[in-house]
Amino acid sequence: MRIRRIFAAVIATAALAGLGLTGAATATAAQGAPSSVTPSECRQGGGIPAINEPGNLCKGGTHDGEQVD
Secondary structure (H helix, E strand, C coil): CHHHHHHHHHHHHHHHHHHHHHHHHHHHHHCCCCCEECHHHHHHCCCEEECCCCCCEEECCCCCCCEEC
């Protein structure tokens, strides 16, 4: 009985550790180079293309902070 409990704990720990590693890899990949969107893509995402401001960024919506080309 004791071996089964230990085995179950080891499996659970390995499963949770695997989920943590997957999440870390996803977060790192998402922090790559900033993407750019068109003014219409910015508007479709609910934002406003601020092309006259420094950086030409999309403000608000799903593309908030992305550069507008």
